[in-house]
Amino acid sequence: MIDFQTQPDRYRHWVLRIDDRVAFLDMAVDPGAGLHPGYELKLNSYDLGVDIELADAVQRLRFEHPEVGAVVIGSTLDRMFCAGANIGMLASSSHPLKVNFCKFTNETRNAMEDATRHSGQRYLAAIGGNAAGGGYELALATDHLMLIDDRNAAVSLPELPLLGVLPGTGGLTRLTDKRHVRRDRADVFCTLEEGIKGKKALDWRLVDELVPAPAFDETVARRAREFAAATDRPALANGVELTPVVRKFDDDVIEYTQVRVKFDRIRHVASITLHGPQESPPVDGDEAVDAGADFWPLRLARELEDAILHLRANELEIGSILIRSEGDMGLVLAYDTFLLSQADHWFGRELLLYWARLLRRVDVTSRTIITLVEPGSCFGGFMAELVLAADRSYMLLGERFEGDGDIAGLAFTESNRFGFPMSNGLSRIETRFWGDDEGAARASQAIGEKLDAGSALDAGLITDAIDDLDWDDELRIILEERAAFSPDGLTGMEANLRFPGPETLETKIFGRLTAWQNWVFSRPNASGEEGALRRYGTGVRPAYDQRRV
């Protein structure tokens, strides 16, 4: 089982040091501590385990260190920044594992950009040695790339010449769409095994700053301090420690405190139930900080995120995820109001941004997501985003036959308008009605109302409303049907239908780039017996099927 929970005192691969308002996060990969046997993580090459620690550090810096305004990604190795994804790991991984690895690493890099852009925590790359492949892609996710000028250190994307695959962790897209490297230069660069160093790397905009070797560390630190000085994060606030996520695994159930996951493996279904809060929100952001990791919206987010990541990595045959909720809608809406009201408090801002990132993880989770709105559920405000993030949503119409007379309610708020942008830059409501002004207007009128099934259906905010008589049967049929479809066909369909409208750097990475990379991965020229991934390091050249597709 791959565990996505870790903490700094358990890191094997990173050294985190905080100096006043600057964090130094140095890669120091332990070659012998790969997630799986069979490969050695030499030269700061990485596997999913290395990236889980990086993601953890990026997350903790936001919550535990409100004072940190700049983060330097560096390396403890001499002459090597990072050699990229470990090739032995790639060659020995199954297709689903390779793809899942790339997705998670993409999300980690996006989280770095999100911190830079929205959270006043600007990332720098201190490239004191070679940054190759995924190593350079990691650097590309920072806002300022500083390359040592020692006649030796180069940046490179040697995936194509060495491995026959793409720089698929955002590399190709960030070259052209973030750094605006001209396409023909990008083409040349991506075919140069040895990469580009020195002044040419600067001229081609592959890095932002070239630093003479003797002054490297000092210049990096100074630049980081300058960036940190410009942050809007508070210098003296207390952080929120991300204490361990509490969970208990049984055969068919995972119990968290606010989240419960139940498996029906025969039907390839997992059901996730989210619990509403037990008490009212605090009076302000500082009081929320005092609640720490127990603060309900944070706890819920961390548990849901862990559940989603666990399903992705460890439950490959779960094809459909049902999302339910149970709780007091009034309290949920009170928290929703509270979060929006604290958007200018550093912790409030972090909570909103975290939920936005978590929801974007849901958007790119390649499982069918179905949200169920039933009597007793509490999908309101930010929780109602899960109704919009789903491939389909169903709401129980009227009372349950043997219920207590309750009916299902659903409530969208201002936070659904602005709070949680998708990776296309739009809200989920805007995306849902993209190009349909009439539908958008109708939905907009429903925001702020408490909706029953009929009014939610009329507003186009759910897929269907079903009464109790048909509820179980309809649901069974939908899930059986889903389980009978090609899992690959579903993955492809959902990846397309979830992203109508405009595209951005992020959607292009998950769309165009990832889809092509997955295709390349699945082809014999990469993964076959004689393919480049398998032949790498054997001294035997790969044998390619020369037919262009």
Add this chain to the structure above:
Amino acid sequence: MIDFQTQPDRYRHWVLRIDDRVAFLDMAVDPGAGLHPGYELKLNSYDLGVDIELADAVQRLRFEHPEVGAVVIGSTLDRMFCAGANIGMLASSSHPLKVNFCKFTNETRNAMEDATRHSGQRYLAAIGGNAAGGGYELALATDHLMLIDDRNAAVSLPELPLLGVLPGTGGLTRLTDKRHVRRDRADVFCTLEEGIKGKKALDWRLVDELVPAPAFDETVARRAREFAAATDRPALANGVELTPVVRKFDDDVIEYTQVRVKFDRIRHVASITLHGPQESPPVDGDEAVDAGADFWPLRLARELEDAILHLRANELEIGSILIRSEGDMGLVLAYDTFLLSQADHWFGRELLLYWARLLRRVDVTSRTIITLVEPGSCFGGFMAELVLAADRSYMLLGERFEGDGDIAGLAFTESNRFGFPMSNGLSRIETRFWGDDEGAARASQAIGEKLDAGSALDAGLITDAIDDLDWDDELRIILEERAAFSPDGLTGMEANLRFPGPETLETKIFGRLTAWQNWVFSRPNASGEEGALRRYGTGVRPAYDQRRV
């Protein structure tokens, strides 16, 4: 060999009838006339041969029928509009052929939309029976879908439930991005084998108009006449007959009149040389019409298009295409000026639009394109777009050692600013410098100048300038290097680097949708022994690897 040349009197699958300003193009697929043995084209199902005729008709309607303002796509079959791509054909095709088939059919559908949007020739679909899968995708490419209301006819995208693949000929993208069907409804629709008919099809925006059966033909004709009446195309102009393209195939050469293709199959390279005009352009559009299919820019375009399509379909192991030109730059620029000056003449407009479509075909051709600018070449104006469409472009610096003292020249004009939008909606120059304002300004200043290699390099409009001493060696090394890379890796890399910046319906179809479809096609769940494509029609259900990726 697959031949992309045809003409109406050789059509096996379509009936074209013109009634005043309306063209009726009825699908009447001959089941026994498939391109390859082994499948029957029942129920208006299609293979590449059917689509080659459709593309031919779409093209001829523009050039040969300036008076036609509306085109109705219909069917001669009772209760069947079109059953989509033939499944036996798909199941028996190699991966490269399947992908090439989808690319061409996508281009044909885009050409229909291009005619509707830019050429005053609006397409309608007369759906008098079932439109299934690719049949409905064909209808989606029209501007107005009319569905017969006979309790029987439905539109459907049953690819996922029946075949385990995607509605990949634009279907998923056009549902959400063109017709603005809500994503959850699109999800439901794509899982319904039987599709949706009647009022629900209208309510869900799957069609634009529902027509009672008895009045169907009459209403379609009336609607088409209404659309045609609004066209800006001339009522009484003479058309330009697209006489057969003249070409001669030898082992290593294809000779057209303005184009020559030379193969070096050992190095996986084809070299295309384009010839400049022999005489000055005519005085106006009408005189150009008199020249007919011999009019140089039209002849050159048709020959180059045939060469590109031929390479794509019949020369799969050609990985790199060199593009050269020979001719009088002054005359080329005179034609370029002429074309721009005739943008408001129907024939001038068609020529500009045709070159734009042809260049977009180059953009999505999955071969490395390298344009070579040498002494004696004539890349000016619209021909210079081929310098920008290339993955790389090289220009000879200075004179040839044994030359006549000529140096290579290159000239961009206003037509490079506005004339030939890529599928992202931008010009190739805008795309090249997308996000790089300084580079864009420098390039902009070079427009209108006659550039030598040094100034073209300074303006960022070529990849490199190489002198005669190194020219042959450098080129040899580049081509050998290219041939040593994974063909799949190159396809994926080029598909990403060629499209920086914003995305549109068209780029999403060739990017996100196509890449996912290619991935799905290559997976055992679709194409394996027990996959859905192979098992279709056998009565045995496919056996799926249930792991989600």
